[in-house]
Amino acid sequence: MIDFRSDTVTAPTDEMRAAMLAAPVGDDVYGEDPGVNDLESFTADLLGKEAGLYVASGTQSNLTAIMAHCDRGDEYLVGQEAHCYKYEAGGAAVLGSIQPQPIAMSSDGTMELDDIAAAIKNQPSMGHFALSKLLCLENTHNGRILPADYVEAAQGLARDRGLALHLDGARLWNAAVGSDRSPAEVAAGFDTVSVCLSKGLGAPVGSVLVGSTELIDRARRWRKMVGGGMRQAGVIAAAGRHAIEHHLAGLATDHENAALLAAGLDEINGLTADSSHTNMVFVTIDDADPAAVGDRLAADGIAVFAAPTTRLVCHLGISSADIDATIAACRRAVGQ
Ligand SMILES: *Cc1c(COP(=O)(O)O)cnc(C)c1O
Numbered sequence: 001m002i003d004f005r006s007d008t009v010t011a012p013t014d015e016m017r018a019a020m021l022a023a024p025v026g027d028d029v030y031g032e033d034p035g036v037n038d039l040e041s042f043t044a045d046l047l048g049k050e051a052g053l054y055v056a057s058g059t060q061s062n063l064t065a066i067m068a069h070c071d072r073g074d075e076y077l078v079g080q081e082a083h084c085y086k087y088e089a090g091g092a093a094v095l096g097s098i099q100p101q102p103i104a105m106s107s108d109g110t111m112e113l114d115d116i117a118a119a120i121k122n123q124p125s126m127g128h129f130a131l132s133k134l135l136c137l138e139n140t141h142n143g144r145i146l147p148a149d150y151v152e153a154a155q156g157l158a159r160d161r162g163l164a165l166h167l168d169g170a171r172l173w174n175a176a177v178g179s180d181r182s183p184a185e186v187a188a189g190f191d192t193v194s195v196c197l198s199k200g201l202g203a204p205v206g207s208v209l210v211g212s213t214e215l216i217d218r219a220r221r222w223r224k225m226v227g228g229g230m231r232q233a234g235v236i237a238a239a240g241r242h243a244i245e246h247h248l249a250g251l252a253t254d255h256e257n258a259a260l261l262a263a264g265l266d267e268i269n270g271l272t273a274d275s276s277h278t279n280m281v282f283v284t285i286d287d288a289d290p291a292a293v294g295d296r297l298a299a300d301g302i303a304v305f306a307a308p309t310t311r312l313v314c315h316l317g318i319s320s321a322d323i324d325a326t327i328a329a330c331r332r333a334v335g336q
Helices: 014-021 034-046 058-069 091-096 113-119 148-160 172-178 183-187 213-225 234-247 251-266 290-299 320-333
Strands: 051-055 074-079 099-103 131-138 164-169 192-196 207-211 271-275 280-285 309-313
Touching: 014 234, 034 051, 034 207, 034 234, 051 058, 051 213, 058 074, 058 091, 058 131, 058 164, 058 192, 058 207, 058 213, 091 099, 099 113, 113 148, 131 148, 148 164, 164 172, 164 183, 172 183, 172 192, 172 251, 192 213, 207 213, 251 271, 251 280, 251 320, 290 320
Parallel strands: 074 099, 074 131, 131 164, 164 192
Antiparallel strands: 051 207, 192 207, 271 280, 280 309
16 A cells, blocks of 8 residues: 555564664663663754653643643643644643643744734733743644744744743654754754654654753653653664664655655646645645545555545655556546
């Protein structure tokens, strides 16, 4: 199956499994798992921060970060379509008693700075308000890289108004590779940054939250409270370290494949395709019955989420030969 549904479908390679088999382990809740300690400091260094925390998922990473920044009754400002507002089951509100203040967001992941400024409420004398403590950005947002000058302007605004900054960098790796910057450059200026190992990098599980030692110590306590204190997690941490060391540069291939796929699909009558400049292709299907198009593709061994507008995600399980096969299959699936 050529599976374009997400880059989370990537499976560990044989080399990654060998690294997992060889991993030395200890009890991570005691701080004694060498593989976890190594992954945390390695990732923090790579992102230019003091300390790291290995967590079960990107959702747990964002949650423990928001809880490290905000107290009960505070709020975080976040894009209306951002993962850490819309797709995390309301965790910050439910588990942290932290109110989200969603802000209108455009499809490139930006929010108007005026809208952010107008939503900040942090005068303690105003007893009406939850106190704004944190601004969250997301990079990439749906495969799109936030413009560096936008990030700097938003960071400047947040600093001027006394807000801390968190970056949901689940796909920060794609942003770095796609804009020829180091991971540390993309992470610069944020107090905490969350990165996923389980997406394009291809580890089976795990994310790392990085930031100052003080913030990471706070997040570590919340991680324990939400049930994320793991024991001999070195086995999975080894997969994460292997993923960063061996799969980061390969994201460029995913980006090339996405560009080829977008160009090929866009030439087909009845399809409009547009690449995100990283690993995603957005496709609009004119066919009145996109589900039937999806069924025809499935019969050809290609998995997509069938919808009038859908997203095809390239990753290390997809080769350039798969791209050619997919373009041909899409042509057949829309009756050409
Ligand atoms: C995938 C993703 C996450 C975290 O997802 P988990 O499934 O919890 O690991 C967070 N933010 C963004 C932008 C994501 O794409």
